Structure formats: C-alpha cells, structure tokens
Amino acid sequence: MQKLNFPAYQFRFKSSENKISIFDRIRKKFIILTPEEWVRQHTVEFLIEEKGYPESLINVEKLIKVNDLSKRYDIIIFNPDGSIFLIVECKSHSVKITQDVFDQIARYNLALDSEYLMITNGMNHYYCQMNYNDKRYTFLKDIADYKE
Numbered sequence: 001m002q003k004l005n006f007p008a009y010q011f012r013f014k015s016s017e018n019k020i021s022i023f024d025r026i027r028k029k030f031i032i033l034t035p036e037e038w039v040r041q042h043t044v045e046f047l048i049e050e051k052g053y054p055e056s057l058i059n060v061e062k063l064i065k066v067n068d069l070s071k072r073y074d075i076i077i078f079n080p081d082g083s084i085f086l087i088v089e090c091k092s093h094s095v096k097i098t099q100d101v102f103d104q105i106a107r108y109n110l111a112l113d114s115e116y117l118m119i120t121n122g123m124n125h126y127y128c129q130m131n132y133n134d135k136r137y138t139f140l141k142d143i144a145d146y147k148e
Contacts, residue, residue: 001038002093004122009045026060035092039122040074043090052146053077057085064111073108084114086143091121102126106137118143 012023014030021030022041025048031037044060047053059076075088089105091097097119105117109130117128117137128137 001033002035002122004039004042004093005125006042006046006122007050009042009049011041024060026055026058035094036090039093039120040090042122043075043088043118043120047075047077047088047143051143054146064108071108073112076112076114079115080148084112086116086118087112087114088118088120091119093122095121097121097124097126116140116143 012030013033014021014023020033022033022037023029024031024041024044026044031041040060044058047058048055057078057080059078061072061074062076064071064073073087074090075086076084077086077088079085087105087109089101089108091101095101101119105119109117113132115130117126117130119126127140127143129140130137
C-alpha cells in the first residue's frame with residue numbers, strides 16, 4: 001500500500017480468498033483493504049494515538065439520510081454529550097481533494113451538525129471549523145487535541 005502522510009502505525013492484516021483485510025479497531029472486525037480503507041485506518045489511528053480521542057467516541061462507516069438519500073460517512077467523533085464534534089471524509093490517496101469533496105462533506109453535515117470537518121486523502125489533510133451563524137466554514141491548520 002501507498003505510504004501516507006501520517007505517522008507509521010502497526011496494523012493487523014489477514015489474507016483470505018486472495019484478498020487482504022485490515023483490522024478495524026473501532027468496528028472490531030477485519031475489513032477488505034482498499035486504498036480508501038488504508039486512509040481511513042490511518043486516520044482513525046491518527047485521531048486516537050496523536051490527538052487523544054477515545055475509541056468510545058469514534059464511529060466508523062454508518063448510514064445517514066441526506067435529503068432522503070442513504071449515504072455512508074467515513075468517521076465521526078462524538079462529544080461526550082452525544083453531539084457531533086468532527087466528521088471525517090476519507091478518499092484514496094489517488095483522489096484529488098476538490099470542491100466536490102468539500103460539497104460532499106457539507107451535504108453530510110446538513111444532517112449531522114458537526115462542529116468541525118476533516119477531509120483527507122492520506123497525503124493532504126484539510127480541517128475546517130463550522131460557523132452556522134454565517135453559514136460558512138473556516139480553514140484551520142490542525143484539528144484540536146481531545147479535551148475532557
């Protein structure tokens with residue numbers, strides 16, 4: 001797999017029927033390893049190991065309804081009160097981060113009302129803080145470390 005712009009992490013892999021799977025510590029199961037999954041797993045490790053977010057507040061790959069359409073977000077971090085702190089959209093390292101990707105996460109956020117957004121292709125990471133009063137987002141240099 002492609003070397004990504006994250007620290008090096010140790011992952012568990014298994015091979016079955018000529019497919020490699022990676023263990024997802026949040027979903028507690030092996031997931032077929034695709035380029036996007038590689039980015040997703042690095043992002044989860046980054047959020048836990050570097051930023052200190054507890055596993056118990058992280059959710060991965062769940063369905064949501066956006067304008068009566070079923071969509072699947074990549075990663076969400078909840079606040080302890082159950083509100084959403086961060087939505088993360090992961091793309092394969094080969095996918096360019098364009099306005100369409102920002103539009104996609106903004107559509108998801110219509111249903112989720114997150115405080116922060118993160119978009120990554122494993123090479124480039126973008127962080128935004130939502131401003132609901134002005135209906136816009138502000139780019140940040142980094143996402144905050146977890147604070148209890």
